Amino acid sequence: MTILGTALGLVFYLLQVVSGESGYAENGDFDDAELDDYSFSCYSQLEVNGSQHLLTCAFDDPDVNSTNLEFEICGALLDVNCLSFNKLQEMYFIKTKKFLLIGDSEICVKLERKSMTCRKMNIVKIVKPEAPFDVRVIYREAANDFVVTFNTSHLRKKYVKELMHEVAYRQEKNENNWVHVNLSSTKLMLLQRNLQPDAMYEIKVRSIPDTNYFEGFWSEWSPSFHFRTPETSITGQMDPVALTISILSFFSVALVVILACVLWKKRIKPMVWPSLPDHKKTLEQLCKKPKKNLNVSFNPESFLDCQIHKVDGIQARDEAEGFLQDPLPSQPEDSEKQRLGEGMQGPNWPSEHPVFTPKTFIGESPFRCLAGNISVCDAPVLPSSRSPDCREGGKNGPLVHQDLLLGPGTTNSTLPSPFPFQSGILTLNPAAQGQPALTSLGSSQEEAYVTMSSFYQNQ
Amino acid sequence: MFHVSFRYIFGIPPLILVLLPVASSDCDIGGKDGRVYQNVLMISIDDLDSMIDFDSNCLNNESNFFKKHSCGDNKEASFLYRAARKLKQFPKMNNSEDFNFHLSRVSQGTLQLLNCTSKVKGRKPPSLGEAQPTKNLEENKSVKEQKKLNDLCFLKILLQKIKTCWNKILRGVKEH
Numbered sequence: 055m056t057i058l059g060t061a062l063g064l065v066f067y068l069l070q071v072v073s074g075e076s077g078y079a080e081n082g083d084f085d086d087a088e089l090d091d092y093s094f095s096c097y098s099q100l101e102v103n104g105s106q107h108l109l110t111c112a113f114d115d116p117d118v119n120s121t122n123l124e125f126e127i128c129g130a131l132l133d134v135n136c137l138s139f140n141k142l143q144e145m146y147f148i149k150t151k152k153f154l155l156i157g158d159s160e161i162c163v164k165l166e167r168k169s170m171t172c173r174k175m176n177i178v179k180i181v182k183p184e185a186p187f188d189v190r191v192i193y194r195e196a197a198n199d200f201v202v203t204f205n206t207s208h209l210r211k212k213y214v215k216e217l218m219h220e221v222a223y224r225q226e227k228n229e230n231n232w233v234h235v236n237l238s239s240t241k242l243m244l245l246q247r248n249l250q251p252d253a254m255y256e257i258k259v260r261s262i263p264d265t266n267y268f269e270g271f272w273s274e275w276s277p278s279f280h281f282r283t284p285e286t287s288i289t290g291q292m293d294p295v296a297l298t299i300s301i302l303s304f305f306s307v308a309l310v311v312i313l314a315c316v317l318w319k320k321r322i323k324p325m326v327w328p329s330l331p332d333h334k335k336t337l338e339q340l341c342k343k344p345k346k347n348l349n350v351s352f353n354p355e356s357f358l359d360c361q362i363h364k365v366d367g368i369q370a371r372d373e374a375e376g377f378l379q380d381p382l383p384s385q386p387e388d389s390e391k392q393r394l395g396e397g398m399q400g401p402n403w404p405s406e407h408p409v410f411t412p413k414t415f416i417g418e419s420p421f422r423c424l425a426g427n428i429s430v431c432d433a434p435v436l437p438s439s440r441s442p443d444c445r446e447g448g449k450n451g452p453l454v455h456q457d458l459l460l461g462p463g464t465t466n467s468t469l470p471s472p473f474p475f476q477s478g479i480l481t482l483n484p485a486a487q488g489q490p491a492l493t494s495l496g497s498s499q500e501e502a503y504v505t506m507s508s509f510y511q512n513q
Numbered sequence: 514m515f516h517v518s519f520r521y522i523f524g525i526p527p528l529i530l531v532l533l534p535v536a537s538s539d540c541d542i543g544g545k546d547g548r549v550y551q552n553v554l555m556i557s558i559d560d561l562d563s564m565i566d567f568d569s570n571c572l573n574n575e576s577n578f579f580k581k582h583s584c585g586d587n588k589e590a591s592f593l594y595r596a597a598r599k600l601k602q603f604p605k606m607n608n609s610e611d612f613n614f615h616l617s618r619v620s621q622g623t624l625q626l627l628n629c630t631s632k633v634k635g636r637k638p639p640s641l642g643e644a645q646p647t648k649n650l651e652e653n654k655s656v657k658e659q660k661k662l663n664d665l666c667f668l669k670i671l672l673q674k675i676k677t678c679w680n681k682i683l684r685g686v687k688e689h
Contacts, residue, residue, distance in 0.1 A: 132614055133613075151610070151611070151614050156621075156625055157625055212556050267549070267551075267552040
């Protein structure tokens with residue numbers, strides 16, 4: 055029994071091997087090699103004729119002998135289990151309203167009622183939309199663009215309403231240089247600047263389902279539309295208002311440039327880059343203002359050392375009178391000037407001749423001017439009022455200087471002060487000729503003394 | 514004591530087993546994302562509603578079906594199942610081809626989405642109504658017309674209930 059069973063098993067095994075020799079599918083089913091030639095593909099079109107749907111299938115291999123072959127669809131149908139296809143040349147189709155549109159169907163190739171090959175498909179996942187039509191291109195001169203419009207029958211359908219469209223255009227000279235644009239509406243704008251002027255263009259459109267339920271393939275291309283882009287001309291396209299404005303602005307800019315060049319030196323440059331005023335002239339102008347008959351000059355011959363101090367008017371006058379009553383030696387004017395000149399020599403002068411600074415005399419000593427024709431300088435006095443007196447005093451007689459001015463050789467000598475105050479009021483001693491008879495009135499402080507004349511000479 | 518224990522052992526557990534299915538849902542709903550309903554079923558329901566042209570008096574006609582079955586909580590699927598089976602009876606009426614196809618799509622599509630237990634499936638589908646005996650042809654004709662009107666009125670209300678129930682299901686899915 056055991057041997058018999060083993061023999062039978064071997065026989066059956068050999069039979070299986072022989073029968074499955076020609077083909078063995080990966081899924082374990084035994085398929086004939088000839089079935090591979092019956093591979094097919096299908097697509098559906100919903101509401102193609104009113105509420106009727108169309109399902110079309112065809113063999114992938116066009117050389118298949120489809121004489122006795124039939125197609126059948128089963129499942130996901132309304133009120134029926136299966137439907138048979140109609141044959142038209144090499145295409146198999148079925149036009150019906152009985153698609154459930156929910157769930158999978160099974161499409162089989164039958165040879166004499168025997169299923170040769172079957173494929174499970176979902177009708178809503180193999181939708182191929184109808185091709186768009188009525189493609190038109192309109193040029194808008196005002197906007198400088200082209201408006202592309204087209205129509206599709208799916209706008210009036212109930213199931214496959216939302217589509218994604220693809221517009222393709224090219225210049226007719228450039229073959230296979232298509233530009234693709236995707237859009238969901240049926241209107242597209244093409245800018246004129248993106249197209250070549252005076253050129254012939256070709257444009258076409260196709261669609262694909264764009265919903266989360268219906269899926270499928272691209273439709274056929276729409277019939278092409280040809281259009282020519284206009285020539286671009288500068289004068290023709292220029293707006294007259296813009297042209298006028300541009301001309302006016304050009305001329306105004308030119309006028310501004312010319313005026314700037316002409317008025318540069320006289321008006322513009324002094325305002326933009328003002329020149330620094332001369333200090334001498336400025337001072338002359340300042341001095342001119344208070345008194346008209348005031349003659350101000352920076353001639354060193356007319357310089358006089360005049361110091362201005364804050365003084366008590368009454369006391370200054372009394373003291374001035376008392377001072378003027380004392381005999382004072384007179385100095386010849388020339389020697390005095392020589393001494394003054396010697397006293398104010400060069401840059402080394404401050405070191406050789408210790409001087410009093412005007413600061414020490416502020417509020418202490420009145421201003422004194424002594425001359426042959428004595429004219430007492432009233433205190434407090436303005437610089438303008440003092441200077442002529444000082445000048446007169448310089449010309450006529452000995453001078454009284456509040457600042458101590460020592461000539462050469464008299465550095466260490468102390469000069470007696472006729473006045474009771476400590477401030478140094480210098481008096482010229484006419485007896486000591488050749489030597490500056492300047493008396494120091496008490497202050498041993500050496501202070502820098504700078505006069506206008508020395509300042510001028512230093513320059 | 515021995516009789517009491519027998520009662521508790523052999524009485525209460527079977528009672529519990531019988532009562533449990535009453536509290537639970539009999540069907541599971543597929544397509545809760547709403548894509549099938551919004552792209553297919555709702556279109557057919559709207560077309561059917563537009564084909565049924567009735568005045569407002571139709572709304573006052575309350576059938577026993579709606580008194581027995583409603584789209585309550587955790588009972589949406591069973592209501593849709595019963596409503597879909599009820600719709601299957603209408604194609605037998607003398608209606609247009611498109612009308613019948615839409616009816617079939619709604620009923621068949623709903624049933625395909627629902628996965629109900631055998632208990633629910635095994636129940637006898639409710640009938641539209643029994644024909645009353647008539648005296649003569651004219652009376653028979655008028656009765657038939659009246660019956661057709663009543664059925665269409667019932668269908669209109671049923672379709673509205675189905676639409677409301679689907680909206681309730683989808684609303685519940687969005688909230689979760």
